Amino acid sequence: MSRDERQAMLESFARGPSVLSATLRQFPKKMWLFKPAPDRWSIHEIVLHLADSEATAYIRCRGFIAQPGRQVLDIDPSRWAGSLGYYYQSTREAMEIIPRLRKMTCRLLANLSDALWSSSVEHPKHGPMTFEMWVSLQAHHIPHHLRHMLQNYEEWLKSNPPRKPARLSERLPMNVQEVSALRRAF
Numbered sequence: 378m379s380r381d382e383r384q385a386m387l388e389s390f391a392r393g394p395s396v397l398s399a400t401l402r403q404f405p406k407k408m409w410l411f412k413p414a415p416d417r418w419s420i421h422e423i424v425l426h427l428a429d430s431e432a433t434a435y436i437r438c439r440g441f442i443a444q445p446g447r448q449v450l451d452i453d454p455s456r457w458a459g460s461l462g463y464y465y466q467s468t469r470e471a472m473e474i475i476p477r478l479r480k481m482t483c484r485l486l487a488n489l490s491d492a493l494w495s496s497s498v499e500h501p502k503h504g505p506m507t508f509e510m511w512v513s514l515q516a517h518h519i520p521h522h523l524r525h526m527l528q529n530y531e532e533w534l535k536s537n538p539p540r541k542p543a544r545l546s547e548r549l550p551m552n553v554q555e556v557s558a559l560r561r562a563f
Contacts (some may be wrong), residue, residue: 378509383494386516391483393519394476397427400523401472404530409468413532418458420526425463426454427522428471434515435478438485441498441508451501486512 378386401424409420418426429452437449493508500506503514 386513387486390512390516394479397519398472408533411529411533413529420529421468422458422463423522423526424468424471425466426458427519428474429457430518431475431478435482438482441496441511442493445496445498448499
């Protein structure tokens with residue numbers, strides 16, 4: 378990967394939390410607990426997962442730098458969601474953690490030598506992985522889950538169609554065109 382490509386990847390990685398925050402504002406809070414199926418996560422659960430994932434990424438990133446060649450921390454997201462009681466945790470607090478940890482990680486990544494970008498570790502799911510590959514995977518993690526949130530919203534809309542506002546100044550939830558535009562963004 379060239380330095381320009383790496384810089385673009387780092388910019389995408391850095392934007393993740395702000396894109397998440399902006400997207401969450403598009404979904405009515407009353408649907409954040411909606412689960413389209415028992416085996417799918419609600420938006421609320423996805424946000425908690427992203428906070429846990431960001432904390433894990435914070436540690437994994439430092440492991441890549443301090444202990445290259447070692448196996449990184451393994452987590453089972455489904456077990457974490459069930460065992461840690463995501464339903465009872467605060468999305469507001471999770472949304473405070475995500476940008477803070479991401480910002481600290483971005484600062485660290487901005488000053489790495491070229492040699493560190495090619496160092497590798499053993500990833501529990503993906504096998505041997507360079508640091509560059511791992512950061513690229515992390516840059517796509519939030520957008521991946523934004524697509525799931527959008528699917529939840531589309532399912533929720535089927536049984537909760539937007540109502541006509543009492544006042545013209547009242548904002549309706551996203552309409553079909555806005556949902557389509559958001560889907561194209563991810």
